[in-house]
Amino acid sequence: MLSHRKGAAADSRSGFRWRQGAGAGLRGRLQGTAGKRIAWLPTLAARRQDALRTEHLRFVREAPRGGVLHCFVLDCSGSMLGGQRLALAKGLLIALFDRASAARAEAALVCFGGAGATLRFGPAVPRWWNERWLGPVGGGGGTPLASGVREAAQVLARSARRKPAQQRWLWILSDGRSGDQPARPRHADEVVFVDFEREAIRLGRCRALADAWGAALLTPDELIA
CATH class of the missing domain: 3.40.50.410 (von Willebrand factor, type A domain)
Structure with missing residues (x-):
């Protein structure tokens, strides 16, 4: 459940770490062009019940300085x-x-x-x-x-x-x-x-x-x- 493995990707907006491999194909293609990391929680929320498409993707913002x-x-x-x-x-x-x-x-x-x-x-x-x-x-x-x-x-x-x-x-x-x-x-x-x-x-x-x-x-x- 919500694994703590070392390979997990960090979402600096939420302070949580998400399981390695989730959406790896899309993430790899987009990181190669924009250099941004996907924020999976807002992305899943935008996807709802649909198949995951590029327009659903949301990206990690800079970590808040105030915690x-x-x-x-x-x-x-x-x-x-x-x-x-x-x-x-x-x-x-x-x-x-x-x-x-x-x-x-x-x-x-x-x-x-x-x-x-x-x-x-x-x-x-x-x-x-x-x-x-x-x-x-x-x-x-x-x-x-x-x-x-x-x-x-x-x-x-x-x-x-x-x-x-x-x-x-x-x-x-x-x-x-x-x-x-x-x-x-x-x-x-x-x-x-x-x-x-x-x-x-x-x-x-x-x-x-x-x-x-x-x-x-x-x-x-x-x-x-």
Whole structure:
């Protein structure tokens, strides 16, 4: 999962490292002409369900001098308990926090479910992050997405005041089983929705909100691979 192998390519915008060999053919052709590295997360978001084409490609920008904050918003509602979705989301978070720690990036975790949302960690550079810490985070109740986004917006706003030059990423891990339509937090430089919806008949609310916000949209499988 989200391998740490030495051959992985670094994405300086996100502070994360991506698996070696992903899109190697396209990358090789383009590096030979423009000398730029592909930023795979925005590229996958632009591709959506289409075959990868040149116009989908997005490139790595210069690393931000003020550092990076990754604010993760985890849906802990009852619907995430079905199909082990919450367990999968926790596994992804462990890997993402490990990457933030290795890159010396700050991270924060907001959990929402039931009646509201809670800031569970950060913002801080993670010193350690493992399954024992995340295991007690339970699920159940409704999906107060607006509360989760509002709590994350406050985290991002405080970060913007404390470190104006910092680049701020907002990650929302949810199945979108909510009727809430919150506004995009204005201090989020980049937004990524990780869509856990797997029902045969899909509501598509994560996709709709990602479109409205101009955000990236990935499935858990795309993020892992």
